[in-house]
Amino acid sequence: MRWRWHLTKQALLLAAMVVVAGSAAMQSHARADEVAAEKPLPSAIEAALIMKEIVPEAPVYIRVFKEESELEVWKARPNGRYALVKTFPVCNWGGTLGPKRVMGDSMSPEGFYRVTPEGLKPDSKYHLAFNIGYPNALDRALGRTGNYIMVHGDCRSVGCFAMSDKYIEEIYAFVRDALNAGEPSIPIHVFPFRMTAENMKRHAGNEARDTWKPLREAFDDFARTREPPKIGMCGKRYVVNALTPVGNDPYADCPAVIGKRIAPLSPRSSKRLVKADPRLEAQGPKLKSAEASFGWTSPISGAMFAWGTGGNTPSTRPGKPSQNESDAALGALQPIVKR
Incomplete structure (x- = not known):
């Protein structure tokens, strides 16, 4: 009996060591993400903004184009117009062109959304993340379901917009700095594609085309004014x-x-x-x-x-x-x- 108890004690000790090691690894991962969430914008970006007389804390406007797999970050200039700072490649997004309709359809949404301070996720298991705010009030009114649609790192996605870890750190810093400077929210507008006349004609037969009218209008207005719609x-x-x-x-x-x-x-x-x-x-x-x-x-x-x-x-x-x-x-x- 004594040797059995000794083995049992060894097994318990080993299990405890595994739990402690796993906990330490998780804490280390969380600390790494917290550090990543606090990183400033790269010095090259800050220098480029200064050259254009744009302060790092200036308001931000984000556009996502699904077909092109691109995410744009725009910032306000002193005259109130917005300038394109950088275009980031999107690693992955879910589904096809068209709006997200129901939870579990693996679709990435299209429409007009906002990132709030509560939407920042510095402890995301996908390195860093922020919630775009789907479903918004109109989505809910139209019976669309689903939640926790993020822009995040790790390059993996099921309905979210996944970036590389390097790029999500930069995008996260843009959003964080603008929110910390007092912006109540950051507009993030998701388009099926760049809504030029040629692209609209190319997708004229898509069953989602009737949902694209306001998106096309917003795209055209911004092209003329450089002010977020x-x-x-x-x-x-x-x-x-x-x-x-x-x-x-x-x-x-x-x-x-x-x-x-x-x-x-x-x-x-x-x-x-x-x-x-x-x-x-x-x-x-x-x-x-x-x-x-x-x-x-x-x-x-x-x-x-x-x-x-x-x-x-x-x-x-x-x-x-x-x-x-x-x-x-x-x-x-x-x-x-x-x-």
């Missing part, structure tokens, strides 16, 4: 850059008329616009030329204000850029930092 929800649909105030309740009725806001005007010009037409609600909008069922010509620079009904978004036709909408004013077309 303002996204609202009503009538169980997205509303992009609405002139009439639109909230974020997908169950709310849409306003009877929805205009198109492109770029903000000065406070003085805003007051003149509201005086000319109270429907503008002091939003201070400046609109690109547009075609709609009816329009109204502004006394300011002859701008055309397009109004669509609550059920329809006015079709738009970009006008020629003004002098202050040159590439230099809008922001860099090429990334400031090469990958």
